Structures are given as structure tokens and as C-alpha cells.
Amino acid sequence: MPELPEVETIVNNLQVIKNHKIIKVKVLRESSIAYPDSNQFSQGLKAKYIAQIKRRGKFILIYLEDEAILVVHLRMSGRLIYDTIKNETKFLRVSLQLDNKAYLDFIDPRALGKQWYFTSQAQMLENLNTIAQMGYEPLEYFDKKVVVKKIQASARSIKAILLDQSIVCGIGNIYADEILHFAKINPIAKGVDLSQRQITQMLEITKQVLSKAIKHGGTSFRDYTNSFGVNGNYQNFAYVYGRKNEKCRICNTLIIKIALAGRGTHFCPKCQKL
Numbered sequence: 001m002p003e004l005p006e007v008e009t010i011v012n013n014l015q016v017i018k019n020h021k022i023i024k025v026k027v028l029r030e031s032s033i034a035y036p037d038s039n040q041f042s043q044g045l046k047a048k049y050i051a052q053i054k055r056r057g058k059f060i061l062i063y064l065e066d067e068a069i070l071v072v073h074l075r076m077s078g079r080l081i082y083d084t085i086k087n088e089t090k091f092l093r094v095s096l097q098l099d100n101k102a103y104l105d106f107i108d109p110r111a112l113g114k115q116w117y118f119t120s121q122a123q124m125l126e127n128l129n130t131i132a133q134m135g136y137e138p139l140e141y142f143d144k145k146v147v148v149k150k151i152q153a154s155a156r157s158i159k160a161i162l163l164d165q166s167i168v169c170g171i172g173n174i175y176a177d178e179i180l181h182f183a184k185i186n187p188i189a190k191g192v193d194l195s196q197r198q199i200t201q202m203l204e205i206t207k208q209v210l211s212k213a214i215k216h217g218g219t220s221f222r223d224y225t226n227s228f229g230v231n232g233n234y235q236n237f238a239y240v241y242g243r244k245n246e247k248c249r250i251c252n253t254l255i256i257k258i259a260l261a262g263r264g265t266h267f268c269p270k271c272q273k274l
């Protein structure tokens, strides 16, 4: 699933659609539209200029000239592709044609991704709880003490806490594993058992890991590409994620994979002792 670095990469790519007008809207799969219905969705977007493209957590926010917002979440396999030729894939779910004859295509093989159309920021916050309750952006300034307190108050595993978008947002399975490895924290460790120093350090490492991943265009294990169809290459630099039974790059111990917080979780049992 695309996480913060992948979504950030896409948002950077999508600056090419800024100030372009949406000429045509085609919804090829009704269930890809989460709000309102596909008719209202199409009517709302048609003939509008795109003003800004931003990211909030793992959501892509495309602001229109009249303050309406097109919200996109890619979930497991969604891609938002900018192309000058028409996409013929059967996985095309939503297609926007722009005034420069280019297309912004939502391609989603597993069809779990969603799009929303809201007339205003207020309407978005009212209808999309995940965004309304979204936690801190890890790459922006925030008061670390507040996060330390929240984490230390939790009896959940630190892996589950990192995946919880309401504390710090944008982190998914890949980067949670990588962050915990560099922070030398066992993913099973409970929030309540971590020291202030461990958590503060982990938050610093979060910034470093995410920034490095953005520099490499994100991670492409399965479906992810950026908006120009190009793969990321952070997977070549991963220390634990996707490296089950491979040697730890630091101590040569074999990386193990366990199920935790409902997700496959990779770590080095020696570097990340409980």
C-alpha cells in the first residue's frame, strides 16, 4: 500500500495538472466513488480548474478553483497516472480528461481505492473521519512531548501505534518496520514500556526514513508506480521489510517475520531485543 513517501512522490508529480481545467469525467466503476454518488461526483468536477494538489497522511487532496476538493486514497493497489494517451487497461476506474488533452487516470486492480468529491473543507471534515482525526504530519513540526505521552499511555504494541493514523500519520507496514529497526525497538514492545528517550529518537528516525524514501521515489514491491508510471527504488535500501530469512545488514542475524497488529512484521531479533 502506498504510504507517505509514495503519496508525497505522486503529489509532487501531479503539480503538472495545476491550473488545468477538467474537461471530461468518466466513472468506470461506481464503487470507486465513496462520496457523493458518481453523478454528483462527475458534475462537481466537470469544467473546473485545478488549483492545488496536496497530501494529508496517505490521502491526495486535489483542490479546485471553487474550494471543492477531490480526495483520493490509493489503498492497496491504486495508482493515479498522468498520461497524454488514453489508458485502455480494464483496471481503469475513474478517468479525468484535462484541457491539455492529457488524462488523470485512477487505475486500481484490486478496486479498494476510493475517491470523494466535497464542496468544501468543512464538508470533507464532516464526512471523512479519518482526515478529521488525522494525527501529526511526521515531516512537519510538532510537539514531540505530546506524542511521547500518547504512546506511553498505550498498552498496544509499538507497531500497532505507528500504524494508527490518529497519532502520527502516513506510516504503513513497510516504513513502520524500517523505522523500528533503526530505532532498535522490538515491534512487539508496548507503548507503555518505552522510555521518553526511545520514543523521541524513534520520531527523529521516522523523519530520516521517510525523507530517504521520498528521495528514492518511494518503494515498489507490487503495484506502486508514481504518476508517470515510474517505480520507486527504496526497496533496494530496505533493512528489514521484505527481507525474511535474509541477513541483518547490521549484525548478520536472520531477519524474522511475524504476524502483529494484523500485518506481516519484519525485524532483527538481535538488534531489536524485547
Ligand SMILES: [Zn+2]
Residues within 6 Å of the ligand: 248, 249, 250, 251, 252, 253, 268, 269, 270, 271, 272
Ligand atoms: Zn541485526
